Amino acid sequence: MNELFKPLKGKIPDVKEIKKRKEHVKSIIIQYxxxxxxxxxxxxxxxxxxxxxxxxxxxxxxxxxxxxxxxxxxxxxxxxxxxxxxxxxxxxxxxxxxxxxxxxxxxxxxxxxxxxxxxxxxxxxxxxxxxxxxxxxxxxxxxxxxxxxxxxxxxxxxxxxxxxxxxxxxxxxxxxxxxxxxxxxxxxxxxxxxxxxxxFCEKQSLQPFSYQSKEEEIEFRAFLNGLDKQLPFPEQAFLADPVLAKKIFYATKGNPFYIKKLIEESTVQALKSGSDLISEDDLYISFKSISLSTRPFVINPFNDEKFNLIDAFEKEKRMKKYI
Ligand SMILES: Nc1ncnc2c1ncn2[C@@H]1O[C@H](COP(=O)(O)OP(=O)(O)OP(=O)(O)O)[C@@H](O)[C@H]1O
Ligand SMILES: [Mg+2]
Missing domain, CATH: 3.40.50.300 (P-loop containing nucleotide triphosphate hydrolases)
Structure with missing residues (x-):
């Protein structure tokens, strides 16, 4: 939720406003x-x-x-x-x-x-x-x-x-x-x-987010929550909801670049329909537009009521074996 951005109440904003809000999303940095x-x-x-x-x-x-x-x-x-x-x-x-x-x-x-x-x-x-x-x-x-x-x-x-x-x-x-x-x-x-x-004896590695232990899940969801709170909308999207967070994790493999890309596209998608928050429909449509050449068998997890994180990764792995 961000009070700096006025409610649209169904009114589609002009390109300048869409650009301003998209740039705002790009500039968000979360210190996880x-x-x-x-x-x-x-x-x-x-x-x-x-x-x-x-x-x-x-x-x-x-x-x-x-x-x-x-x-x-x-x-x-x-x-x-x-x-x-x-x-x-x-x-x-x-x-x-x-x-x-x-x-x-x-x-x-x-x-x-x-x-x-x-x-x-x-x-x-x-x-x-x-x-x-x-x-x-x-x-x-x-x-x-x-x-x-x-x-x-x-x-x-x-x-x-x-x-x-x-x-x-x-x-x-x-x-x-x-x-x-x-x-x-x-x-x-x-x-x-x-x-x-x-x-250069001292070497430090930066890893993507993971979703295996409880601590890792908390870290990822806290990142999403931080992002959600700064989104350029008056209403929250609840990205850190346990089910939605799993879907976002599957869609991005915990890579900040893909998380930000998905949210940026979803922001534009939501704005184009005059919405005051990002919905799962926006995530679904945006994910379809993001092409992941390294994951040809990725499924769109959004709007899938039966989504299961482990099964989704397994299914993708099995499909890969057939090529
Ligand atoms: N802590 C963070 N909070 C929010 N967004 C982040 C964070 N870290 C990375 N990002 C997003 O991920 C994108 C990619 O980050 P960045 O360009 O720093 O990656 P990189 O590791 O330098 O990649 P490359 O090796 O390709 O240069 C950034 O544009 C930024 O939007
Ligand atoms: Mg770099």
């Missing part, structure tokens, strides 16, 4: 316990390693859509950039590794994100020297490197040797903590480059 734990870990890493003679590295990994970048950007926004005496202070420097990384492309990305107008100029050495000098001037306290799996060549699957060595050298010279983050296959970079591995 495991998410919060990783944020706290980053804070600890930042505070304990900054100023240390030998800052430690931290590696966070997890499958696509679990919220890694959301988490990192939330941390970055906690320490905003400030202009002091004409210099931009950048407490947290966030960047993504470009696809097919080379030392120069990674260096250039760092310089670009620090506001260097000549970010793509100079030799590799010259760029590295500039990075070290900017880090000092901009008082950078921690560097966050996202999409670390881009240090692996997407076709040959080989680790991009030069780029990963360049990152290792940077982590030696820069003297501030570095946090790297990526898909689970990023681990291959550490297996290949043992020296880099030693610098």
């Amino acid at each position: 316990p495991r998410y919060k734990k990783i944020l706290d870990k980053i804070e600890e890493h930042h505070q304990l390693s900054f100023g240390s003679v030998q800052p430690d590295g931290l590696f966070i990994y997890g499958e696509t859509g679990l919220g890694k970048s959301t988490l990192l950007k939330e941390y970055e926004s906690k320490y905003p950039r400030k202009i002091i005496d004409g210099f931009t202070k950048i407490p947290i420097l966030y960047l993504t590794v470009p696809v097919g990384a080379t030392p120069k492309s990674v260096a250039s990305k760092i310089l670009l994100n620090m506001g260097d107008p000549n970010y793509d100029r100079g030799t590799e050495n010259n760029m590295t020297v500039r990075i070290l000098s900017f880090v000092e001037k901009c008082e950078v306290e921690m560097i966050i490197v996202d999409e670390f799996q881009h240090l692996i060549d997407s076709e040959s699957k080989n680790v991009l040797n030069k780029a990963s060595n360049w990152v290792k050298n940077l982590s030696n010279e820069v003297r501030i903590p570095i946090l790297v983050c990526g898909m689970p296959e990023s681990n291959k970079v550490f297996v290949y480059n043992e020296q880099l591995d030693r610098r």
Whole structure:
């Protein structure tokens, strides 16, 4: 329930209003316990390693859509950039590794994100020297490197040797903590480059929600309840209802990206009928429009009165065997 959004009482809103409410859904972030734990870990890493003679590295990994970048950007926004005496202070420097990384492309990305107008100029050495000098001037306290799996060549699957060595050298010279983050296959970079591995001993994984134990069920339903309370409607959808929560879990496999996508589409669906809440019909129609190429045999759980979570997963598994 959200009092900021006026009741529609059956009146279909204009596109501007629909867009505003859809964007509102996109911006909702729920700090559920495991998410919060990783944020706290980053804070600890930042505070304990900054100023240390030998800052430690931290590696966070997890499958696509679990919220890694959301988490990192939330941390970055906690320490905003400030202009002091004409210099931009950048407490947290966030960047993504470009696809097919080379030392120069990674260096250039760092310089670009620090506001260097000549970010793509100079030799590799010259760029590295500039990075070290900017880090000092901009008082950078921690560097966050996202999409670390881009240090692996997407076709040959080989680790991009030069780029990963360049990152290792940077982590030696820069003297501030570095946090790297990526898909689970990023681990291959550490297996290949043992020296880099030693610098990132601490590894944390982000997992999807699960629905096996009572605690896991509570965590998932609390996430849905948090989401429900912030939805741009004057009335609650009761997403955390035990039966509906199971259906949402089946539809999304507990992946925050799919949960948000389903709710975003359902928001638009409900608004288009002038409704003041998301109904199970809206979830049913939206789920039909979301195509899950990894789950060709998924069934639509919404509006199914006999839905059973275990049976639904079993049925999907059996169907998969026949292909
Ligand atoms: N705690 C959260 N609360 C609300 N929504 C979330 C949360 N975590 C993730 N999401 C949603 O999931 C979507 C995907 O998250 P994000 O892009 O951070 O995933 P990722 O792990 O970085 O994926 P990739 O590896 O593909 O980059 C986000 O757009 C966001 O809407
Ligand atoms: Mg990401």
